[in-house]
């Protein structure tokens with residue numbers, strides 16, 4: 108299912124304008140620049156937004172002066188929960204952000220923002236008690252979109268925001284040389300990238316033990332990092348469901364041979380098993396760190412060394428325990444003409460997600476490897492808390 112876009116630019120034949128806009132905004136955010144997020148409804152205020160991660164006192168001052176109002180901090184419900192701001196039971200949607208406002212006893216300065224946005228022992232530090240900040244639930248689309256932009260930028264999911272002092276926010280943004288993006292565009296970014304995937308490369312790459320392998324690359328609509336499909340043999344030629352593995356990128360495990368996880372063994376083991384079966388497909392999905400990115404995964408590892416398990420570490424950072432979506436996988440399978448799979452996985456969420464996207468999973472094929480001593484507690488957590496079937 109691909110969405111067609113019309114573009115007035117002769118260079119824009121393949122471009123998805125919404126994805127391009129979000130991508131440019133993400134670029135500015137990663138540069139430490141503010142952007143404007145506009146609401147669909149003109150009754151709501153637009154926000155001028157900066158990343159909380161790495162914010163400087165100068166940037167915070169400049170934001171306040173630009174907007175003519177005191178900035179506030181948006182953190183996710185998850186982060187608010189681990190800071191003890193809200194009890195676990197009272198968070199209706201953990202992905203809804205919470206707004207923290209500066210109060211007379213607790214100025215929202217750059218140092219406070221760093222402590223509130225990043226996990227650590229903020230409650231131990233003088234002057235940084237999170238409950239000194241008045242807060243309210245922030246579930247307006249512009250507020251959720253501001254946090255979504257941080258996730259798309261692979262930064263900590265926390266944003267410093269102030270209301271745009273104009274009823275014409277896009278014009279105000281242009282007059283201040285800022286990029287702007289619609290809240291709906293930002294919230295639909297990941298699915299839009301998946302819908303706009305294009306195959307951009309295909310080559311025969313004989314692998315050790317799987318010589319009849321083709322490697323195909325699928326580029327998302329914003330020109331970002333490609334997902335890769337390894338097509339081994341002639342999958343589906345016999346009319347049978349295709350032996351399939353969805354593997355999420357793990358730089359540390361796949362490439363460096365990290366012993367903290369089982370990814371490297373699972374990757375090579377899947378290729379071996381598919382070759383042995385005669386044919387199948389492995390999708391190598393650009394979803395490092397269960398979708399939070401490599402840098403945030405390294406932060407999660409640091410937290411795990413402090414005693415948190417792999418799920419709690421994600422939540423300490425403000426993320427859900429798993430931020431992946433499987434629409435890209437379903438889209439690639441559809442492009443390959445595969446609608447029925449025997450899925451090699453221990454993760455029931457992958458079975459449910461593929462079914463939701465119209466892929467028939469005829470069988471789950473267990474995909475278990477011996478754990479190193481460093482990976483034992485990681486795999487134990489998956490089994491006891493994520494419902495993994497080992």
Ligand SMILES: Nc1nc2c(ncn2[C@@H]2O[C@H](COP(=O)(O)OP(=O)(O)OP(=O)(O)O)[C@@H](O)[C@H]2O)c(=O)[nH]1
Nearest residue numbers: 354355356357368394395396397407417452453454
């Ligand atoms: N955030 C986070 N990601 C991790 C951690 N350890 C491994 N990962 C990432 O988790 C993903 C592993 O994905 P998969 O191989 O699909 O594993 P899975 O979801 O357990 O599913 P199956 O292996 O199919 O059972 C990779 O993107 C890794 O980078 C961790 O401690 N924290």
Ligand SMILES: [Zn+2]
Nearest residue numbers: 357360368370
């Ligand atoms: Zn791994």
